[in-house]
Amino acid sequence: MAIEAYKHDMLRCTRCSYCKWIPWENFRNTDFIKGCPSVSRYHWHAYSAGGKFNMALSFLEGRIGYSDSFLDVVYKCHMDGSCDVSCKSVQDIEPLQLMQELRIKCVEDGQVIPAHAAVIDGLRKEDNMLGKPRSERGKWAEGLAVKDLTREKAKVLYHAGCQYSYDEELWPVVRDGLTLLKDAGVDVGIMGHAEMCCGGRAYELGYKDDLDKYAARHANIVKASGVETIVTPCAHCYQTMKVNYDKIGKKLGVEILHITEYLDRLIKEGRIKLNKKVPLKVTYHDPCHLGRLAEPWVHWDGKETKVLGQMIVHDPPKKFRRGAGGVYDIPRDIIRNIPGLSFVEMYRIRACGWCCGGGGGVKEAYPDFAIWTARERIREARAVGADAIVSACPSCKQMFQEAIKETGDDVKVLDIIELVQQSV
Amino acid sequence: MSLAEHEYRALEEVVGAEYITRDPVILDTYNQVWGNKLVFGEKFSPRPAAVLLPGSTEEAQAIVKTCNRYGIPFKPFSSGFEITALGIVSERTIMLDLKRMDRILEIDVKNMHAVVEPYVSVHKLQLEAAKYGLYYGVVAAGPSAGVIASACCHAGSGQTNCSAGAIERNVLGVEWVLPTGDVIKLGSAASGDGWFSAEGPGIGLRGVLRGHCGANGGHGIVTKASVKLYPWYGPAELERAGEIPALRAATEVPYNFRTFIVTFPIQDNAFDAMVEIGKAEIAYSCYQIPVPPGGYLGEGNDEMWAFMQQLDPKMMESPGAMVVVVLGANSDREMEYREKYFHMIREKYGGLLIPEMNNPAVQAGLFDASMFSYGSVRHVFRLTTDFFINPCGDATTTDFLKNLHKVARETMEPYWENGSILQVGSAIFHSMYENYSVGAHHEDMYLYDPFDAESLEGTNELIGKTMDTNGKFRRFGVPCLGAGLQFEPVHHTHQNWSPLYDNYDVWLRKIKAALDPNNVGDWGCYVPPVFP
Known part of the structure; x- marks a missing residue:
């Protein structure tokens, strides 16, 4: 699908700015309510998903063209999908797919970094x-x-x-x-x-x-x-x-x-037995690619139609991927089954998790921004009193290790595999 | 119209290169907001000449002084969720995105108020206040609405206005960068004695600050405000469940609260019952809103439509007039009294508690929505894309509002029938101010699709009727185009309607001229000193 296919969504973005935060229903601690690292770090509305809808529409209408700042906005984004979950808590539109298509369009046009x-x-x-x-x-x-x-x-x-x-x-x-x-x-x-x-x-x-x-x-x-x-x-x-x-x-x-x-x-099945105690207080970081981005793809081929005069529905009904179908419980079940271990949740979890900073090509192109994002997550892990932050992705582990090298924080960074290995 | 190089550099010197931009890629994300298609004929409103991100009062003040020096119009905003936030008169106007000023500066538990910066959202303050058993009244626009934007700069109302005050009346003092660049404080804060009183010692200009519809950034920048907090009978954090955020809600109504969705046989009974509930001073929240059949908005439109189709057709055909009532109390005895009184009033006016609308899940969801307005954006935008409001009544009597509602309904009905707007049985938002002691707020709203030619045409025709100075709405006061769509250069509301209402614009324009002698505060959503 080309970006033109998302013009409907560009027009219907209301600028509610929900994409900047985790969904409001999930707020728990006001120090940890931001969802989008890009707009949190760079402030301008363009860096949010709503801003990218705006930018794409402006581009389609010929009001703006490619420029360094255009690419900056497109690529200073972890593609972590936090915006997608928040946006779809109130809308039936597809911010992350538009962002993906914007990148594809840039590459097709030779606009690469x-x-x-x-x-x-x-x-x-x-x-x-x-x-x-x-x-x-x-x-x-x-x-x-x-x-x-x-x-x-x-x-x-x-x-x-x-x-x-x-x-x-x-x-x-x-x-x-x-x-x-x-x-x-x-x-x-x-x-x-x-x-x-x-x-x-x-x-x-x-x-x-x-x-x-x-x-x-x-x-x-x-x-x-x-x-x-x-x-x-x-x-x-x-x-x-x-x-x-x-x-x-x-x-x-x-x-x-x-x-x-x-x-x-x-x-x-009893083929792995978690026997040994692991005396750690840990928190679990949901990798974006295992969580909200891992929700199965939903194929849909239909058309938009109206009922009750103007209510927008789809024929056949369209099931939007809203982030709930990721792998969230399994890693937690494993962690909770490890004896001697104390588990504590952070404030932004599951579909509302904060990115580690490693996604979207940010680590490769803008390492300072990647580290900034990782440090924010380490701060959250510390705020809930965790001694260790556990994840299930090499990118997350690497980013957190890089972050603590800079900060000097002594929080342990573990993959869930390491925890299991310690317990068998 | 771009700024001259030296003008841009002067502004850059104030905030630093990181926090100013004139890049069209960025600027074109500051002129697209819902409602634009209706008001400007396209998704884009005028593009600002530059956008700045000030981080302090001092920077805001220095920007305004620079604007005065070079005659540059400016417009501040916080969340930017309305035309009144982003609509500007001139492409020479610069915008001040106040995003970096996002701190809760103080919560004074003993004296029950909080001091906040402009980018503090209502819900952020609510969460912090709840830790101390306090509450900040909700704004119907949703949890993201700015505390300062809604209380000091723009018209607004909310589901808890009955117990937590009319929003603008909760202001206990402000720090205000005037359009001249002077900084003043209102009320007790001016004398350095704290932020507890808006009326002094020190100057009290609350009426000038906000008036009825607010100046919407047209007369300076409110950089700090103190607002009243009210008692909160619930826990610091509610237990919520639901993986899909759209379906996530409180698992139960907290112990010290009760929630009821009452269906009255006719609208007048609903009005009368609400007045009595107000007089009895028993409700924490009491309002009307278009509650969807079965209380279910769904995770998306398709799910909602599927749910509606399986309901008893009677619920779809005749939803009645629904009123949401939340009772809150400090003790069991107090709750017992309130509940008893409420049921007495409900029964007197024939109000029913339909089981499908009063099961524990619906009640818990409505409680969450009433306290924190979670569903409002989902409700008014997802269904059709945009919404609009007939001229709304505000802080006025019930008889007035009854008549206004009847005229509004008559005017809207043909458009429901021809499908230009969403066909629903009831589309009222009605919320009493302070138990009706200062009247109520009333909106008859409708949902439309601005990108559907027939819907847009019908909506424009409908608006034309409501804005006609010789039409049926003439006797209901100056139309306050609900939800921040009032843009004077397009609608000429003040210009056209003021002669019918005591030439109030003369005073409004005098205030503007006195506060802003160089006319640098962008007046698009306020009033110009002289009509062009």
Whole structure:
């Protein structure tokens, strides 16, 4: 869908500014009520979702054109979807989809920012978002004695994702994840050096064709390997394979699970036992790509119509994705089942969570803004008295670690995999 | 019309380069708001010459002084959710987005008031006040409405006006950057004795500050205000449930409150019952609003429509006149008295408690909506895109409002029937001020789609009838175009209607001229010193 398809929504944005905050019904502490990092950091209305509706309409009408500030507004955004949840608490319009299409339009017109172009160059050469050599992709798993699915068969494919594959600081997490599965007797394998990027981040940056390409390649992997399930510890890979592949009509046709979902299944089946006490007071940060952005895609092909004179409805009825269908309870269930651990919620949670700062290409292009966003979340974790902030995404862990390096905060940053590993 | 380079630089010097812009990409996000299509014929109103983000009174003052030096019109706003916030006369006008001034400066628990900056929303203040067992009266525009915008700068009313005061009457003092750049404080704050009294010691200009409809940024910038707080009988934080925000609501009505949705056989009975409830001084909230059938707005229009279709057709055909009543009390005995009195009045006027409208879930949802106005934006915008209000009565008698309602309904009915506007049985918002001691606020509203040619045409025709100085609304006073759509250069409301009502514009324009000798406060949503 081109941006023109969202003109209806641009016209109907009322400028209520709800997109700037978490939904009002979810306010709990007035120090933590902002929802959109972009407009919170840069203030101008343009940086909110409502502002982007305005900007897009102005662009369509020829009142403004491309400029540095246009790209600044488009790309200083984590694409985290907080605005989408808040907007849809009062409206039937699609701010996040418009923002996605704006980025696609920019790329199609050659309006790209250098930092992103460099990332995409690396992706196209090496099939990963970090521009690292393809041959080193499987190094993270060295010594783990796991099936190589380029040569062997297994029911489950453990897909590490680019960040886990190349960021050595994160290797203990991704290795622990695989070890947990193996120890539970799961028939699991990896693609090793043949694993490749899911294309999700490229899509988020506006490079639509790269998503198409990697969706097709993953379809080939699934076919060739014969796996029944793909499990990934990366929230973004999970969201891409589950939601975006479906969105573009390229579902993989196998079960796609985030590792938290699979661990939860194994815990419930008694194949993983959480025995050891973990004496920590932790809070849980909902990764955007596991939470609100992971709500299944809803295909709809119909038309807008009117009832009662002027009430706008759809034929057939259209189910809007309002953020409630993400993975929220499973990670919390796992955490609550760990003995000795004390769990405390932050103020902005589940569909209303504050972003870690790692999404949307902000980390690559505007690292200071990414850190600013992460620091805000650390502040919230501290406000509820947590000793550790737990997440389920490599990007979140990396951003929080970067943030505390700057602040000197001694809060622990953990992935849920690490917690489980400590408890078994 | 752009600013000269030296003018822009002078303004930049005040706030710094980070907080001023003349970039069209940014500017075109400050001239698009609901209602524009109706008033300006397109989604865009005039584009400002620049937008600034002042962070303090001192910066606001320095900006205004610069405007006086160079003859630059200015317009301040907070949330920017109306034409009255963003509508400007000239493309030379600069806007002051007060977003950075967002602090609650003080909550004086003992004396029950709070001092706030302009970007403090009503709901933010409500949450903070609740920690101390206090409450700030809700504004029907919704939880995002600015405390200062609604109390000092613009007309507004809310669901708890009966117990928590008419909004403009809650102001206990302000800090005001006049259009000359002088800063004054009103009331006791002027003498440095605290923010407890708007009328002194010190000058008291509440009437000039706000008047009936507010100056909407046309006569300076209110940078601080003290507002009254009232007792809150609920917990500091309500238990709420619901993953989808649109469906999220309190799980139950708190112990010290009761909520009822009363259906009266005819509208006059509803009016009369509300007057008696007011006289009895028993309600925390008492108002009429178009409660959807079954009390269900749905997460979206499709869900709401599906729900409506499965209801008993009688509920759709004859919803009656519904009044929401919330009782609040400090003790069981007090509640017992209030509840007994309320039912006596309800029964006297034939008010029914229809079970579908009074199950615990609907009551809890309506309680939340009454206290915090959560659903208002969803209600008036999602269904059709925009809404409009017939000339509304304000702070006036019930008989007057009964007649106004009858005329409004007669005028609207043909448009319901031809489908130009949403076809609903009742579309009243009616809220008593201070138990009717200073009358009530009444709106007959309608929902339309400005991007549907037939709906827009019908709505324009309907508005034409209500704005006709020789029409049926002539005897009901100057039409206050509800919800912030009054833009003088387009509607000429003051210019056309003032001769019918004591030439009040002469005084209004004199006030403007006295406060703003250089006419730098953008007058689009106020009044010019001389009509162009």
